[in-house]
Amino acid sequence: xxxxxxxxxxxAVAGVDNVLSEPxxxxxxxxxxxVLDKVMPAIVVxxxxxxALGQVVRLCNENRLPLTVRGAGTNLSGGTIPLPGGVVVVTxxxxxxxxxxxxxxxxxxxxxxxxxxLAAAVEAQGLFYPPDPGSQAVSTLGGNVAENAxxxxxxxxxxxxxxxxxxxxxxxxxxxxxxxxxxxxxxSGYNLTGLMVASEGTLGVFNEITLKLIPPPAYRKAMxxxxxxxxxxxxxxxxxxxxxxxxxxxxxxxNFTIRAVESYSQAGLPLDAGALMLVECDGYPGQVEEDxxxxxxxxxxxxxxxxxxxRDDAERDKVWEARRAALSALAKVKPTTVLEDAxxxxxxxxxxxxxxxxxxxxYDLTIGTFGHAGDGNLHPTILTDRRNTQEWERVEAAIEExxxxxxxxxxxxxxxxxxxxxxxxxxxxxxSRATMVYSRRIKSAMDPHNILNPGKIIGGQS
Amino acid sequence: MxxxxxxxxxxxxxxxxxxxxxxCGMCQAVCPLxxxxxxxxxxxxxxxxxxxxxxxxxxxxxxxxxxxxxxCLLCGSCAANCPSGVNVLEIFIKARAILTGYQGLPPxxxxxxxxxxxxxxxxxxxxxxxxxxxxxxxKPASDVIGTSCARFMSPLIGDRHFRPLAExxxxxxxxxxxxxxxxxxxxxxxxxxxxxxxxxxxxxxxxVDVLTHHGVGIFMPENQAxxxxxxxxxxxxxxxxxxxxxxxxxxxxxxxxxxxxxCATCTSTIKEVxxxxxxxxxxxxxxxxQLADRTFDIHQFLVSELGITGGEAGEADxxxxxxxxxxxxxxxxxxxxxxxxxxxxxxxxLKEMAEPDWCCGMGGSFNLQYYPISGRIGERxxxxxxxxxxxxxxxxxxxxxxxxxxSLSKAGDAIQVKHPVELYAESLKPT
Numbered sequence: 001x002x003x004x005x006x007x008x009x010x011x012a013v014a015g016v017d018n019v020l021s022e023p024x025x026x027x028x029x030x031x032x033x034x035v036l037d038k039v040m041p042a043i044v045v046x047x048x049x050x051x052a053l054g055q056v057v058r059l060c061n062e063n064r065l066p067l068t069v070r071g072a073g074t075n076l077s078g079g080t081i082p083l084p085g086g087v088v089v090v091t092x093x094x095x096x097x098x099x100x101x102x103x104x105x106x107x108x109x110x111x112x113x114x115x116x117x118l119a120a121a122v123e124a125q126g127l128f129y130p131p132d133p134g135s136q137a138v139s140t141l142g143g144n145v146a147e148n149a150x151x152x153x154x155x156x157x158x159x160x161x162x163x164x165x166x167x168x169x170x171x172x173x174x175x176x177x178x179x180x181x182x183x184x185x186x187x188s189g190y191n192l193t194g195l196m197v198a199s200e201g202t203l204g205v206f207n208e209i210t211l212k213l214i215p216p217p218a219y220r221k222a223m224x225x226x227x228x229x230x231x232x233x234x235x236x237x238x239x240x241x242x243x244x245x246x247x248x249x250x251x252x253x254x255n256f257t258i259r260a261v262e263s264y265s266q267a268g269l270p271l272d273a274g275a276l277m278l279v280e281c282d283g284y285p286g287q288v289e290e291d292x293x294x295x296x297x298x299x300x301x302x303x304x305x306x307x308x309x310x311r312d313d314a315e316r317d318k319v320w321e322a323r324r325a326a327l328s329a330l331a332k333v334k335p336t337t338v339l340e341d342a343x344x345x346x347x348x349x350x351x352x353x354x355x356x357x358x359x360x361x362x363y364d365l366t367i368g369t370f371g372h373a374g375d376g377n378l379h380p381t382i383l384t385d386r387r388n389t390q391e392w393e394r395v396e397a398a399i400e401e402x403x404x405x406x407x408x409x410x411x412x413x414x415x416x417x418x419x420x421x422x423x424x425x426x427x428x429x430x431x432s433r434a435t436m437v438y439s440r441r442i443k444s445a446m447d448p449h450n451i452l453n454p455g456k457i458i459g460g461q462s
Numbered sequence: 463m464x465x466x467x468x469x470x471x472x473x474x475x476x477x478x479x480x481x482x483x484x485x486c487g488m489c490q491a492v493c494p495l496x497x498x499x500x501x502x503x504x505x506x507x508x509x510x511x512x513x514x515x516x517x518x519x520x521x522x523x524x525x526x527x528x529x530x531x532x533x534c535l536l537c538g539s540c541a542a543n544c545p546s547g548v549n550v551l552e553i554f555i556k557a558r559a560i561l562t563g564y565q566g567l568p569p570x571x572x573x574x575x576x577x578x579x580x581x582x583x584x585x586x587x588x589x590x591x592x593x594x595x596x597x598x599x600x601k602p603a604s605d606v607i608g609t610s611c612a613r614f615m616s617p618l619i620g621d622r623h624f625r626p627l628a629e630x631x632x633x634x635x636x637x638x639x640x641x642x643x644x645x646x647x648x649x650x651x652x653x654x655x656x657x658x659x660x661x662x663x664x665x666x667x668x669x670v671d672v673l674t675h676h677g678v679g680i681f682m683p684e685n686q687a688x689x690x691x692x693x694x695x696x697x698x699x700x701x702x703x704x705x706x707x708x709x710x711x712x713x714x715x716x717x718x719x720x721x722x723x724x725c726a727t728c729t730s731t732i733k734e735v736x737x738x739x740x741x742x743x744x745x746x747x748x749x750x751x752q753l754a755d756r757t758f759d760i761h762q763f764l765v766s767e768l769g770i771t772g773g774e775a776g777e778a779d780x781x782x783x784x785x786x787x788x789x790x791x792x793x794x795x796x797x798x799x800x801x802x803x804x805x806x807x808x809x810x811x812l813k814e815m816a817e818p819d820w821c822c823g824m825g826g827s828f829n830l831q832y833y834p835i836s837g838r839i840g841e842r843x844x845x846x847x848x849x850x851x852x853x854x855x856x857x858x859x860x861x862x863x864x865x866x867x868x869s870l871s872k873a874g875d876a877i878q879v880k881h882p883v884e885l886y887a888e889s890l891k892p893t
Contacts (some may be wrong), residue, residue, distance in 0.1 A: 024529070025526075028502035028508035028511055028530075038511075071487075093500060094499040137488060334548060335482055
């Protein structure tokens with residue numbers, strides 16, 4: 001079929017205003033937040049009903065059109081970059097919170113609901129949805145589930161996967177598949193929910209998501225510890241966990257990041273500090289005070305030069321302001337910001353920090369490191385200018401070496417950003433030949449014409 | 463070189479600013495237009511990608527990009543929220559100038575900018591005639607708000623509820639002023655602005671009254687021209703520079719410490735756009751920079767320079783809610799001062815609305831070109847105003863005052879729209 005005929009068919013199911021095919025519109029769906037080349041789709045569709053969404057998937061399959069689902073397009077591994085001549089299905093027309101159930105503690109949402117909006121709506125009902133990826137102000141829950149997004153609270157509360165109770169999704173024929181449900185326990189059939197989480201749009205298209213909610217913590221306490229060396233801070237992280245304290249959040253940033261944040265926000269951070277550690281404990285007041293005291297004494301033992309405990313909400317906000325500013329501050333240093341998320345077992349953090357330092361020197365690159373120290377998920381952030389081709393080659397080599405180091409330590413390519421196209425060629429190294437074959441078999445059984453976000457995760461498409 | 467290659471070469475002037483965008487998409491959270499449409503081409507990241515596309519010669523013709531670039535309120539919410547600090551407004555205004563230079567100005571805009579706006583005396587005259595004849599075509603819509611609407615179907619007015627042209631514009635009431643510094647020891651130049659002159663002369667009068675009350679001398683030259691924002695945001699740099707040149711000449715005649723305006727848009731244009739868009743003329747640029755550096759928003763002058771502070775709250779105070787004009791809060795970072803001024807107005811007390819800094823949807827010519835979307839953005843603001851239960855909403859920009867009046871009047875809300883300076887001036891009068 002000609003593009004024009006297909007546009008007509010999409011218009012018939014999704015409405016004339018919800019189908020875009022002019023070059024100047026298509027060009028705005030050719031990228032996401034990953035540092036990768038643009039790819040122009042042929043058509044963009046924005047369904048506003050479940051029926052339309054299912055029909056769009058079916059039409060793509062019938063016409064062998066590669067389909068890429070897009071929420072807010074904040075993906076950091078290229079998962080929402082379409083294929084040439086493909087179809088982008090935008091989910092922000094399906095953005096209703098369908099139910100917040102305060103008795104059975106779950107929420108049902110459409111895939112286009114913005115993460116922070118759900119979190120706020122849930123909070124207004126006295127409940128808590130913990131996953132808080134950095135892009136939560138714009139990211140969609142559909143995208144969060146498709147990527148298994150993490151966030152600052154991963155250490156204690158887990159990641160998106162831990163909150164997905166059930167899903168409805170469309171298969172390539174437009175049939176509605178249901179998995180999981182509204183009950184805490186549910187063992188009916190294969191755990192397709194588990195399969196769909198982090199599937200990056202390669203196995204089905206989400207229609208409705210059921211998410212677990214929990215009661216919010218009654219009390220919080222935040223603190224900031226200063227270390228003269230990154231090594232000490234990472235050892236303090238390991239010691240905190242080893243002492244059976246699990247803070248809600250346990251973050252750190254290196255000297256380069258501290259200086260960037262300070263020049264950006266004048267927050268009064270110590271410029272000569274080798275590392276800054278930010279901790280928040282939450283729970284019942286008694287337990288929080290006990291944990292906080294433990295953290296404080298461990299930090300001192302590990303050589304912290306100063307510790308500041310937030311006495312009220314304003315001081316707590318100040319502590320987190322510095323962390324929230326980290327990426328912005330680094331991004332302002334150079335035009336191109338490559339945000340990596342290779343993750344290692346917690347005990348390997350000191351080793352990973354040393355490896356990053358060596359890599360930065362070896363390739364003569366500026367790398368600021370901050371991140372979720374408590375769960376081993378670091379964000380080495382390479383600051384560069386992609387237009388400088390010589391430096392860019394060194395950046396690519398450095399990224400590859402970061403992956404190799406992380407894998408050698410028993411870690412993973414990606415803690416929370418996904419594989420997409422950016423990391424799929426390293427997948428076999430992390431897993432095995434057989435894993436790739438097994439995954440590709442699943443993919444070809446579910447999607448025989450390979451139309452669902454082809455090339456992502458398992459490769460096989462340029 | 464083909465024409466698209468030539469355009470690409472022109473766009474390269476913006477390259478260093480364009481590459482700063484890391485495509486994180488955080489602008490989606492704050493863009494008032496994107497909140498209504500959900501379209502990527504409506505949000506800053508999308509528009510920046512389109513300009514990058516022009517530079518990379520991705521398009522066969524620039525019209526599609528140009529249209530999408532112009533569909534923007536220029537409210538600056540994206541820039542204020544941008545993690546990488548992309549200078550969005552500067553890029554957009556410069557890109558509009560490049561595209562208009564390349565494609566030419568549409569005939570209607572050409573007639574208005576070059577034939578009318580560029581000639582301040584003629585523009586004033588036409589406004590006076592308009593004020594006389596407008597009643598033939600319009601009828602009152604809301605007594606409280608002071609709006610009018612079309613008497614019969616009119617393609618120009620549509621279903622707008624607008625504030626009509628004042629019967630006597632301010633320049634007829636008070637053509638010029640040159641008073642000495644009084645008790646404050648300060649003297650300011652007063653730039654009136656088109657809307658305060660032709661639609662809200664009461665606001666211009668209130669500004670003069672307040673300054674005089676505080677012993678501030680005023681230099682107000684006659685024959686002031688538009689600040690140039692309508693022309694420059696349509697890419698007409700020539701008319702813009704002509705207006706800047708004219709205004710600088712008028713204001714050169716007096717001596718004063720600083721220049722004030724009661725219009726958020728005029729202030730931000732003088733402070734930011736005058737220096738930004740006059741770089742091709744060294745002398746003009748230097749003069750514009752000099753004036754810009756000593757230009758103040760009226761609230762900022764009254765509170766930060768004169769030291770006016772909020773008074774004690776009274777039991778019987780009338781609650782007033784406040785809308786942050788984008789050009790004040792996001793461009794100039796002025797947002798505490800108007801609130802202080804409201805609380806300094808005897809008998810009035812500030813009551814915050816939800817999302818006070820969410821754009822009202824006016825956006826100057828955006829409202830003319832995209833009235834239905836502008837109206838939807840206005841409705842969100844109206845709902846927030848209404849929820850406060852206040853009978854008065856104040857805002858520091860006459861352009862926002864127009865939009866709030868339209869939104870409230872159409873919904874039948876009896877809520878007055880005022881400028882904080884008007885409230886303050888009123889409270890100074892003996893009771």
